[in-house]
Amino acid sequence: MTQATPLRPRKLRRPGASGLITGTAILILLVLAVLALAADWITPYDPLRQNLMHALQGPSANHWLGTDDLGRDVLSRLIYGCRIAVIAAAEATAIAILLGVPLGLFIGYRGGWWDWITMRVVEAVVSIPGIMVAIVIIALLGAGLHRAMIALGILFSTSFLRLARGVVLAEREEVYVRSARVIGASDSRILVRHIFPNIAPPLIVQVTLTVGAVLLSEAGLSFIGLGVQPPHASWGTMLNTAANYMDLNWFLAVPPGVAIIVTVLSVNLLGDVIRDNVGRGIATAPSAAARRRKVRPAEPVTVLPAPTEDEVLRIEGLTAAIVPEGGTETPIITDLSLSTKRGETLGLVGESGSGKTLTGLSVLGLLGAGVQVTQGAIKLNGTDLLTLKPRELEQVRGNQVAMVFQDPTTSLNPAFTVGSQIAEVLRTKQGLTKAEAWEKVVELIHRVGIPRPEERARAYPHELSGGMAQRIAIARALSCNPSLLIADEPTTALDVTVQQEILDLFRDLQDEYGMAILFVTHDLAVAADICDRISVLYAGQMVEMAPVAELFADPRHPYTRGLLSAMPHAASGEPPLPTIRGSVPRPGAWPVGCRFGNRCDFHTAACDHPVPLEGQNGRLIRCVHAERFKLEAAS
């Protein structure tokens, strides 16, 4: 993932809901603990007292949850079941920790044969279904609560063992542990002081997982008669009884079942919350795009030439903003206008955060979740893309406009061969048959300068070098002969020697296909090489636009000058490269006036008012001192 996702909340649940859930879960577990401790005093009846005259009754005033097949009070048995559940969870988890953690620490720290043999045994045990392992151990020890819990403790110790071993393996190579060893700290001291703090958080998470699993397993084992033995009451044995009387009194199954679910749910939810806070949480999604707002039409544009016949792209007064759900908009591109024609390469140059990539993505209608165009028009071959329905825009993508991304190794799908990815576009966009598409694929791969195209078409992305992968990405982008190609830093991720080849390829292909190229880059040297005209962006605004030769000979905006003097070729080499002081202000923190003002050496009071973009003959500049710089250059 190279691009930053603008909105990425860490937690799935809103803080309020999360707090409520955590609170409820803790409360339920506390109630459970109290019931377990106080069972002897609060139960209305003796859980073992039979009364065959009142067997299998439904809930009543005397027996709130009814009676079972022997006339025993279900509520009393349920409360005693809490005690069993607490004992079971505590016993099995404690055994699992006491067995697994020290062994895991030991083999992780010791390594070698100890580690190898233990891990093979663990693998073998884990490959047997857990309940079967428990059953076999119970066969050895005999049935009953404590024996069953020893069985479960042994079973679950494998996960604690692996956890402890993993932490030790990761930590023992950490610098601070190694340096502790160098200064002569003893092994046990290292284990206690350095490794224990790192093992605690995942351990707590694992405990919650284990407690939940133990409760379910204990219920299961008691249900099949290998855990708690009748007549003692556990939730599992109660369900065993209920199973025999489903047709006479199905309600018997409800109280113990609900007790198990609520308890396990509380433990699991608590575990989720802990896991989120410990930072091992599952990835959460950015929120879905807020409802599409209406795009306001562009203000009349004065800086663009009148539309011509060979104009391909015309962006008028484009404004895009981060639009959070129910929050205020933060503009990230403001009032951007530009146009480009057939066979021309227009460079969009700027530092990261200037809005150049977002401009490219807004043409495709692929701004990320939470980012939207709020004003303006994007006309491609005369059609305003902002007025199209999603389905219509899908038609335009690939056929009329395509994009080449920065990192070719991540922009190709790792699961499919590169040839099939190009063929897929040809088949879905142009309706070619499988054979026709494949023929064209080989031709395209040959055209972008890859030798042995038929063989390469069958390669997966990871089998290709970066330069070759980028050639494939270019071939895919050009497969439907689009009139506009957006290239987003297409050479940045490549070796310097390969960069030039790719730039040459762009030039050749443009000569052959005649498409317009919108070339996004932060590198002025690359832009000088490939572009016909360059548009310099700064903090979401265009600050200067000029044909490439004029821009380099006579840069007028102080920012452009700064960029040029920071280029290695421009400086003489002996003094260190000059840099522009400060950094690009973040969206939302832009000054009202000139956005470059706080970094500019020529800053005056006039710069504190909004500065318009002005100019003629294809030279545009956004600076109150423009005239002065022009005269300076002339003299």
Added chain:
Amino acid sequence: MFRLLLRRLLALVPLLFLVSVLTFSFTAMLPSDPVDLILGDTGTTEQHDMLRERMGLNDPVVVRYARWLGNAVQGDLGTSFFNSVDVTRAVMQRMPVTLSLTAVAALIAIATGIAAGVAAALYPRSWIDRLATIGATFGQAVPNFWFGLILVAIFAVNLHWFPATGFTPISQSPWDWLRSVTLPAVALGLSSSAAIARQVRSAMVGVLQMDYIRAARAQGLSARRVILRHALTNAMVPVIAVLSFQITVLLGGALIVEQVFAINGLGTLAITAVRQQDIPMIQGLVLVMVGMVVLVQLATDILYGLLNPKARPS
């Protein structure tokens, strides 16, 4: 592909060997004396000694293990201590029952789990996502056998849509088989479905943020195509490991769910064997179950290789 398969198969040999050692040594530690179990209090001391000699129980444990393993490799898992039942035959008789229950439950869990996970990932924070997340959290807290009881109460006892108990082999009547297997399979599959849904959602959310998804969209491929083909294929790679584990869980869970529906599968056999301390039966059952788990792992390994080209040996 063939070489990958061969390599995986060879890697299984030491694992199976280790499991057989573990199983044998564990069951050899069982407190009861097989001869006492078989003859009970009857028989003279001579008869006891004769049987002991005939069963080879006086041999060193290594010899006994080698003999047992040698027979097991040839498909002979020995004879039960009770009723002189042939273990291999008893296990093979019950296996189709447990296997079909596990397979149907796995199908249900995979289908519903993936569908729910994908839907939740596509519309994060929508009501679908919330419903799927809450459902998955609940699903993992519900004991499968309790869910089975409730299903019986509703759909068998009250509505009479399905039989409450029993199992019809598919060879006897496919329709009755489907009716008999539906409720237990749903009960068994619930928690796995929940676990898979959580994994799929998390994997999809990660994949949907990848560059190649945006690149595919930029090429004008439809959202549906990009999600179902490009994203799901990649999201399944981490899910495969969970699938493999969940099928092992299902196989274990089947032992318990069988009891709810009075299905005569491996579960009933195992529980009886444990109660009776029937050593050959327990050994045979464990070995056969591990064999099944290992086959599932092999299948998921191959699937992993198919979905993830980087895992293939070039």
